[in-house]
Every structure is written in structure tokens, then in C-alpha cells.
Amino acid sequence: MDIFREMENGGFEQVIFNYDKTTGLKAIIAIHDTTLGPALGGCRMWPYEDEEHALIDALRLARGMTYKCAVSDANFGGGKTVIIGDPKKDKNEGLFRALGRYVQSLNGRYYTGTDVGTYGDDFVYAARETGYLVGLPEEYGGSGNSAVPTAYGVYLGMKAAAKTVYGDESLKGLSVAIQGVGKVGALLVDDLVKDGAELTICDICEENVKKVQAKYPDIKVVGCDEIFGVECGIFSPCALGGVLNDETIPMLKCKIIAGSANNQLLEERHGDLLHERGILYAPDFVVNAGGLIQVADELEMHGTSKARVMKKTEAIYNILLKIFAVSKEKNIPTYKVADMLAEERINTIGRIKVNYIKK
Numbered sequence: 001m002d003i004f005r006e007m008e009n010g011g012f013e014q015v016i017f018n019y020d021k022t023t024g025l026k027a028i029i030a031i032h033d034t035t036l037g038p039a040l041g042g043c044r045m046w047p048y049e050d051e052e053h054a055l056i057d058a059l060r061l062a063r064g065m066t067y068k069c070a071v072s073d074a075n076f077g078g079g080k081t082v083i084i085g086d087p088k089k090d091k092n093e094g095l096f097r098a099l100g101r102y103v104q105s106l107n108g109r110y111y112t113g114t115d116v117g118t119y120g121d122d123f124v125y126a127a128r129e130t131g132y133l134v135g136l137p138e139e140y141g142g143s144g145n146s147a148v149p150t151a152y153g154v155y156l157g158m159k160a161a162a163k164t165v166y167g168d169e170s171l172k173g174l175s176v177a178i179q180g181v182g183k184v185g186a187l188l189v190d191d192l193v194k195d196g197a198e199l200t201i202c203d204i205c206e207e208n209v210k211k212v213q214a215k216y217p218d219i220k221v222v223g224c225d226e227i228f229g230v231e232c233g234i235f236s237p238c239a240l241g242g243v244l245n246d247e248t249i250p251m252l253k254c255k256i257i258a259g260s261a262n263n264q265l266l267e268e269r270h271g272d273l274l275h276e277r278g279i280l281y282a283p284d285f286v287v288n289a290g291g292l293i294q295v296a297d298e299l300e301m302h303g304t305s306k307a308r309v310m311k312k313t314e315a316i317y318n319i320l321l322k323i324f325a326v327s328k329e330k331n332i333p334t335y336k337v338a339d340m341l342a343e344e345r346i347n348t349i350g351r352i353k354v355n356y357i358k359k
């Protein structure tokens with residue numbers, strides 16, 4: 001990959017490769033755009049098949065964070081860390097302290113926290129080396145599990161989509177197929193069961209499926225290849241990115257897509273394809289912004305309040321209604337409308353900052 005060309009085309013500011021000689025830490029930190037404020041974005045740990053896959057993931061995720069912050073009224077830019085490693089085998093104190101030191105070296109240009117493969121407890125180690133962290137466990141002064149507001153935001157997004165498609169926001173009796181019942185997916189199951197939705201789930205991790213089945217023995221479970229073809233009102237990708245692509249889109253038998261996964265569209269043109277097929281796509285960085293809203297609130301308010309975060313998360317419902325309405329009125333795909341809203345805010349705030357004020 002020609003990294004500088006990639007950075008130029010995608011508007012990236014900085015990409016840092018971090019290697020720690022003692023622990024073997026291999027981490028990439030990508031900072032996309034800091035027009036709105038310091039970069040903010042979690043840290044993913046994944047056994048990437050090679051460095052290029054890790055880099056591509058870091059870049060895509062960092063860019064997504066810029067857009068997520070912009071549409072969510074947050075005063076932060078976009079960044080992301082990926083650690084190349086197996087979260088089940090390769091975690092230890094030294095690794096996360098080494099990462100903490102690299103984050104500290106950026107001197108507040110970038111804040112990080114949990115993402116796929118990492119937990120608040122991992123960052124308790126990193127906190128010994130840096131203060132530029134969010135989402136630490138509550139007993140360590142952090143805002144805790146960001147999956148709670150994320151799942152709530154996705155649930156509200158489903159309601160906004162149901163209102164747009166069916167004229168009624170109620171999810172009672174509606175069939176929902178969820179791909180991935182990890183931190184977010186499992187909480188989403190709770191909300192949807194309470195509302196009387198009919199659920200089908202899948203996960204590559206048998207243990208996570210069993211946890212859900214233990215709570216809801218009647219829940220329908222299908223294989224991970226079958227989930228795309230489940231006939232349903234809503235398909236909810238809550239696993240990894242790139243799941244909406246040339247192979248999967250023709251299989252879909254849903255009216256709505258709303259899930260927590262980042263970068264669901266493999267390429268932008270897949271958003272066009274969904275629009276052509278009449279499937280209402282809730283743009284990922286809008287519908288999954290609950291976790292970001294929580295950590296941005298933690299930094300901006302210098303403290304935590306679950307009630308305040310849940311209230312702020314409710315804004316997702318109206319933002320999505322607006323995106324769906326503009327998409328329908330102008331006949332443009334929802335992902336494009338969401339991009340336009342984000343870019344409009346970045347451009348406006350960027351412009352007001354050019355007026356000189358003495359500090």
C-alpha cells in the first residue's frame with residue numbers, strides 16, 4: 001500500500017507504528033482529522049492476517065470516528081488504535097502499559113479506550129502510564145461499559161427506521177436477525193425481547209450464543225453463513241465491518257439494516273446498492289454513536305452521569321429520522337446524507353476557528 005497516497009486521498013493527519021521491544025506490542029494509531037478537537041477512538045485487538053489488513057482497519061475506523069463525532073455533536077476528531085494480536089492469548093500488563101506510554105507520548109492529541117477484543121480492565125494497566133483514556137471501569141473513575149449506550153442507540157435507531165418504513169416505531173412482533181451477540185449484541189437482545197420483537201441470532205463464539213440462550217431458551221439460533229438470508233424486518237450487524245458487500249447484499253431478505261458494527265459497507269458503492277434495492281440502511285456511525293457519546297461526555301463534562309449520557313443518546317432517533325427523510329426527498333442513499341451532515345459541521349466549525357482570538 002502507498003501509505004502517503006492513502007493518507008492524502010482519505011484526508012488523514014498522522015499514522016504511527018508503535019513497537020515495544022520488551023513485550024512485542026505491535027500497535028498502529030491512526031489519527032484522521034482533528035478539526036473539531038483531539039482525536040478520540042477506541043483500541044481494537046485482533047489477530048489480523050497481516051499488517052496491511054491491520055493498517056486498513058485502523059484507517060477506516062479512524063475516519064469513521066471523525067464522522068461519528070461530527071454528527072453526534074461531539075467536540076472531538078477521529079482516531080483509532082489497532083493492536084495486532086490475539087485478545088484471548090496475548091494480553092498482559094506490560095503490553096497495555098507499553099501502549100499507554102505511546103498514547104501518552106501524543107500529549108493529548110489522541111484519547112483511547114475499549115473496542116472489539118479489549119475491555120475496561122485492560123486499560124487499568126494503561127492508566128498507570130497515561131491519563132489520555134476513556135471508558136475505564138466505574139470503580140476507577142471511568143464511565144464504564146460503553147456497550148450500554150451503544151446498544152440503546154441502536155435500539156432507538158431501529159425504532160426510527162421502523163417508523164420510516166412501517167409508519168410505526170413499535171418493534172413488537174417485528175423479526176430482527178442479529179449477527180454477533182458480544183458486548184453490544186447481547187444487550188440489544190435484552191431491549192428487543194422486552195419489546196416483543198422476534199429474534200434470530202448467530203455468533204462465531206459458541207460461548208456468547210450459550211449465554212444468550214441461557215437467558216432466552218426460545219431464541220432462534222442460525223449458522224453464521226445463514227444469518228444474511230434470514231427473512232426479517234431488520235438485519236442487525238453487531239460483529240465486524242465489511243459485512244455488506246457484493247456477496248451478502250443479494251442474500252438479504254430484510255427491509256432495514258441497523259446494527260452496531262463499524263464500517264458495515266465494504267465500499268461506499270454498497271450503500272448505493274442497498275438504496276437501489278429499497279433497503280433502508282441506518283448509517284453505522286450515526287446509529288452506533290452511543291458509546292462515543294458516553295466517552296465524549298466523560299471528557300467534556302469532567303465526570304460521568306449515566307442519565308445524562310442516555311438522554312444525549314436519544315438524539316440518535318431524530319438524527320436518523322432526518323437522514324431518512326432527506327434520503328427519500330432527494331433520492332440519495334442514507335450513507336451519503338450522513339456524510340454530508342458530518343462534513344457540513346466539520347467545515348463550519350473549521351471555518352469559525354480561522355478568526356484570530358488572543359489566548
Ligand SMILES: NC(=O)c1ccc[n+]([C@@H]2O[C@H](COP(=O)([O-])OP(=O)(O)OC[C@H]3O[C@@H](n4cnc5c(N)ncnc54)[C@H](O)[C@@H]3O)[C@@H](O)[C@H]2O)c1
Pocket residue numbers: 115116117145146147148150179180181182183184185202203204205208224238239240241260261262288289291292
Ligand atoms: N462496544 C461499543 O461501545 C461499540 C461502540 C460502537 C461500535 N461498536 C462496534 O460494534 C461491534 C460489536 O462491538 P462489541 O463491543 O459488541 O464487540 P464484541 O467483541 O464484544 O462482540 C463482537 C461479537 O461478534 C462476534 N463475531 C465476530 N465475527 C463474527 C461473524 N463473522 N459472525 C458472527 N459473529 C461474529 C464475536 O464472536 C463477538 O461475540 C464492533 O464492530 C464494534 O466496533 C461497539
